[in-house]
Amino acid sequence: MKKNIYILIIFAALGFTACEEYTDIKPKGKNLLETADELEYLLNYSFNSAYAFNLRELYDLDNDMYSYGYKQIPPLLNGAVKDLNYTRLTYDVDIDRAALTKTDRVYEGIYSIICTRLNMILEQAPNVSDDPDKVEQLKSEAIVLRAYLHYILVNIYAKAYNPSTAETDGGIVYMNKVDFESIPVKSTVAEVYQNMLSDINAALESNSLPDRPITAMRVAKGFAYAVKARILLSMRDYENALVAADSSLLYNNTLEDHRLFIGAENLIRVGLEAEDNLFFITSQDYNPTQCIITSDILTNYYENGNIIKQFVGSDGYPILIEDYGPYYSGIEGSALWYAADYQQNSAGMNTSDTYLIKAECLIRTGKVPAGMDVINYIRERRINPDTYASVYAATEADAMTYLKKVSRVEFLCTWKNFANIKRWNTEDAYKEDINRNINGTIYTLTPDSPLWIFPFPQSATNYNLNLTQNY
Numbered sequence: 153m154k155k156n157i158y159i160l161i162i163f164a165a166l167g168f169t170a171c172e173e174y175t176d177i178k179p180k181g182k183n184l185l186e187t188a189d190e191l192e193y194l195l196n197y198s199f200n201s202a203y204a205f206n207l208r209e210l211y212d213l214d215n216d217m218y219s220y221g222y223k224q225i226p227p228l229l230n231g232a233v234k235d236l237n238y239t240r241l242t243y244d245v246d247i248d249r250a251a252l253t254k255t256d257r258v259y260e261g262i263y264s265i266i267c268t269r270l271n272m273i274l275e276q277a278p279n280v281s282d283d284p285d286k287v288e289q290l291k292s293e294a295i296v297l298r299a300y301l302h303y304i305l306v307n308i309y310a311k312a313y314n315p316s317t318a319e320t321d322g323g324i325v326y327m328n329k330v331d332f333e334s335i336p337v338k339s340t341v342a343e344v345y346q347n348m349l350s351d352i353n354a355a356l357e358s359n360s361l362p363d364r365p366i367t368a369m370r371v372a373k374g375f376a377y378a379v380k381a382r383i384l385l386s387m388r389d390y391e392n393a394l395v396a397a398d399s400s401l402l403y404n405n406t407l408e409d410h411r412l413f414i415g416a417e418n419l420i421r422v423g424l425e426a427e428d429n430l431f432f433i434t435s436q437d438y439n440p441t442q443c444i445i446t447s448d449i450l451t452n453y454y455e456n457g458n459i460i461k462q463f464v465g466s467d468g469y470p471i472l473i474e475d476y477g478p479y480y481s482g483i484e485g486s487a488l489w490y491a492a493d494y495q496q497n498s499a500g501m502n503t504s505d506t507y508l509i510k511a512e513c514l515i516r517t518g519k520v521p522a523g524m525d526v527i528n529y530i531r532e533r534r535i536n537p538d539t540y541a542s543v544y545a546a547t548e549a550d551a552m553t554y555l556k557k558v559s560r561v562e563f564l565c566t567w568k569n570f571a572n573i574k575r576w577n578t579e580d581a582y583k584e585d586i587n588r589n590i591n592g593t594i595y596t597l598t599p600d601s602p603l604w605i606f607p608f609p610q611s612a613t614n615y616n617l618n619l620t621q622n623y
Contacts, residue, residue, distance in 0.1 A: 154507035160572075162183070164349060165369065171204045172460075176178075176254065176468075177398075179238070183273075183459075185276045185279070185280065186279070186280060186282075187280060187282050187283070188280055188282055188283035188286040188287050188290065189283075190280075191273055191276060191277065191280050191287065192286070192290055194268075194269045194270075194273050194597075195273060195290055195294065195370065196370075197265070197269060197369070198369065199265075199369055199432075199433040199434075199499070199500075200369075200433065200434050200435075200436060202261050202265065203257045203261055203436070203437070204257055204258050204260070204261020204264070204265065205258075205261075205263045205435055205498070206257065206435040206436065206437070207258060207432050207435065207498070207499060207566075207567045208220050208260075208435070208439065208443075208449075208565075208568075209236075209240060209258075209298055209564075209606070210439075210567050210569075210570035211242050211443065211564075211565045211569070211570070212237075212240045212241070212438070212604060213570065213586050213597070213604075214569050214570045214573055214586065214597075215446050215448055215449070215586045215597070216440075216445070216446065216560075216564055216565050216569055217239075217444055217445055217446060217565060218445075218446055218481050218486055218498065218590070219439070219443075219444045220437075220439070220442060220443055220444070221442050221480075222480040223480070224480075224481065224482040224489055225481050225482050225483050225590065226482045226483070226590070226591065227243065227395065227482075228241060228601065229241065229242065229593075233456070234247050235252060236253070237250060237359060238254050239252075239603070240603070241588075241590070241595070242595050243588070243595045243596060243597045243601065243603060244404060244523045245580075245601060245602055245603060247608045249603075249606075250607040250608070250610070250613075250621055251421075253334045253385060253606075253607045253608075253609045253610060254561075254609060254610045254611065255610070256606075256608075256609035256612075257607050258271060258308065258613070259305070259309065259608065259612065260310075260609070260611060260612075262301050262304065262305055262523075263305075263325075263327060263467055264297055264349070265301060266301055266302070266327050266477075267327055267330070268296040269294075270295070270297055270301075271294075271298070271327060271328070271329060271381070271581065272330065273290055273294040274291055274294055274295065274329075275330040275574050276331075277291050280576065284311050284394045287361070288358055288360035288573065289360045289361065289362065289580065290362050291355075291358075291360070291374075291380065292354075292358050292360045293355075293361065293370060293371035294373070294480040295351040295352075295355050296351065296352060296355055296361070296371045296375065296376045296379060297371060297453075298328070299348040299351040299352050299379055299383070299441060300325075300334075300431070300544050301576045302326055302344060302347070302374075302499075303348055303349055303379065303382065303386075304381060304499075305324050305527075305533045305536035306323055306341065306344045306345075307386075307567075307570070307571040307574065307575075308567075308570075308603040308605075308606050309324050309605065309606050309607075309622060310322060310323045310324055310341050310344070310605060310622045311389050311604075311622060312386070312571075312574045312575040312577065312578050312604075313342075313345055313387055313388075313578075313607060314341075314342055314578045315387070315388060315416055316545070317341075318340065318341040318342035318345065318530035319342045320340060321340060321341040321342075321343075322338060322340065322341070322620065322622040323338060323339045323341040323343060323344040323402050323622070324338060324339065324344055324348055325337065325338055325339065325341050325616075325618075325619070326339050326343065326344050326347045326348075326418065326476055327493070328351070329349060329367065330558060332475065335616055335617075336616060336618065337618050338619055338620070339443075340414065345383060345386070346525045348379075348383050349380070349383055349384075352376060352379055352383065352494045353380075355376055356373070356376055356377070356380070361373045361376055363403055364403070365431070367424070368423070368424045368425070368426070368431070368432035369431065369432055369433070370431075371431060372401030372403065372430075373399075373400075373403050374400045374401075374402075374404040374430050374476055374506075375400075375410055375430040375431040375501060376400075377397070377400035377403070377506075377507075378396070378397070378400040378501050378505055378506050379501070380393075380396040380507060381393045381394075381396035381397040381399075381400060381510075381513075382501075382509060383503065383507050385512065386395060386571075386575055388516075390512075390513040390516040390517050391513070391517060393509060393513050394509075394513035394517065396406070396504045396508045397507075397510040397513060397614060398510065400430070400506045401503070401506050401507075401510070403500065404426050404427075404428070404429075404430060404503055405502065405503060406503055407428055407503050407507060407529070407533060408421075408425040408426065408428045408502075408503075408504070408533070408581070409440055409533045410459040410460060410533055410534050411459065411533060411537065413457055413459055413460070413463070413464050414463045414464070414536060415463065415464075416464050416465075417465065417466045418464075418465070418466075418491065418493055419460065419464050419465075419471055419493065420491075420494060421494045421495050421496065422495060422582040423438070423495030423497060426495075426497065426502070427504040428497075428501065428503045428504065429497055429502050430501040430502055430503065430505070430506070431436055431500040431501050432497050432500045432502075433497070433498070433500035434495060434496060434497060434498045434499060434500070435499065437499055438490040438492070438494065438495045438496060438498075439496060439498050439565040439566075440496065440498075441489060441490055441491055441494065441566035442488070442489070442490060443484050443489050443493055443519070443565050444477055444480060444481040444483070444487070444488055444489075445472065445477070445486060445488075446486060446491050446588065446589075447483075447484075447485030447589055448586075448587070448588070449485055449560065449561070449598045450472070450474075450485065450486075450487055451558075453560045453561050454561055455531070455535055455557075455561075456539060457535040457536040457538070457539025457540060458534060458535060458536075458561070459534060459535065459536055460472070462536070463536055471489060471490065471491050471494075472480045472487040472488070472489055472491060473487060473488045474486075474487045474488075476488035480534045482591075483590055483591060484591055485589070489564075489565075496565070496566070497566075498565060498566045498567075500535060500567070500568060504519050504530070504562050504563070506513045507526055507529065508526075508530070508555065508558070508559050508562065510523075510526055511523045511524075511526035511527050511555055512552075512555055513532075515548055515551045515552060515555065516548065520545055520546070520548060520551045521544075522549065523551055523555070524542075524543065524544060524545050524551055524554065527543070527551075527554055527555055530558055530562065531543070532556060534558075534561075534562075549581065552581075552582060556572075556576070558580075559572060563621035573586070574604050577599035577600070577604070583599035584599065585597065585598055585599070604622035605621075605622050605623040607621055607623075
């Protein structure tokens with residue numbers, strides 16, 4: 153019975169065409185994944201086709217944007233319909249979000265990839281013997297991706313890692329095996345992070361990952377070390393996170409240079425071909441295109457001379473169209489971000505991640521000037537040379553102020569701003585309120601607001617009583 157379930161899941165993962173191919177030549181009930189090439193089918197997946205990585209609710213909550221697309225906001229604020237959109241816009245903590253969350257494409261979609269692709273590779277790998285080296289590589293790629301996807305999940309549905317409370321803070325289910333007979337148990341935040349580190353370390357210690365990825369949606373050493381650096385950064389293990397970030401940069405240190413865009417009529421980035429990719433995943437709409445950027449971001453985070461904001465686009469049609477923000481959203485001081493040909497790596501990782509992880513780790517370990525050098529290395533490629541000037545900091549606190557400002561624009565409309573702000577909110581020195589200005593009315597999201605933790609959907613909690621909410 154269990155093998156039949158495996159086969160059904162593999163069919164669903166591979167698609168109907170693959171089902172036809174194999175049912176034509178294999179007896180019913182026989183294992184379908186007998187070669188390394190067949191096993192690889194599960195890994196050759198277009199992550200961009202998955203709605204699971206449309207993470208706009210995070211950009212909405214952390215005040216990167218007011219809305220996506222052409223939606224008037226003021227009519228939503230009268231309270232006539234207090235849905236999840238209203239909750240995120242107004243930061244209303246009294247609304248029962250769990251009762252409103254019947255399903256969740258992110259939660260369901262990411263776990264589906266983990267269970268029906270990554271864990272299935274690991275389950276079937278012992279049965280494949282035709283190309284042992286390739287099988288080991290596929291296993292290592294699968295466990296790196298498993299760690300990365302759990303990292304996204306735990307940062308959305310649980311508290312940020314806090315060394316003083318992680319052992320008891322409720323986390324998520326860490327799906328590290330194929331088991332259709334047991335009800336999964338929710339791990340603590342600390343257990344989730346230890347599982348992620350175990351996966352990453354196992355992949356790196358196998359020495360089976362390639363130096364360069366086969367495609368931008370396949371795993372290589374640079375991505376594996378970047379994921380490790382990100383996990384350790386969250387755990388405040390800055391020394392080891394720095395080692396991992398430097399290791400990642402040995403394999404790819406190419407940073408996108410916006411100076412090449414100065415004077416261009418259009419902003420173009422072919423996502424799968426971008427040299428700064430470590431692993432490419434984006435939403436289907438290539439955010440931040442069509443996002444209505446908030447006045448807070450435009451006023452307090454974009455630096456004077458920012459190339460994308462001020463020096464790209466034809467007359468009357470810049471990338472950030474300030475006239476169109478109020479027109480489409482009804483909010484003064486907003487702007488429409490529009491560059492349909494700029495395919496941002498919004499859910500994967502690129503070298504901006506590793507450079508900013510390195511900068512923060514240097515700052516946190518007392519190497520403030522070296523950390524500022526990394527920050528200025530990024531800024532120099534984001535600001536018009538006629539305007540650019542290096543910035544300096546004498547203290548960790550001052551340096552972190554610069555890092556947070558650069559990071560916020562670098563990761564605009566990605567999950568990383570949400571995760572970074574959330575982890576900084578666990579520290580008294582760096583936590584801060586988010587104040588959303590909607591036509592003069594201020595809505596405040598506090599560092600300890602339960603809204604930072606998204607509810608598990610009823611599609612999960614109704615069938616697993618272990619999944620108690622984490623807020």
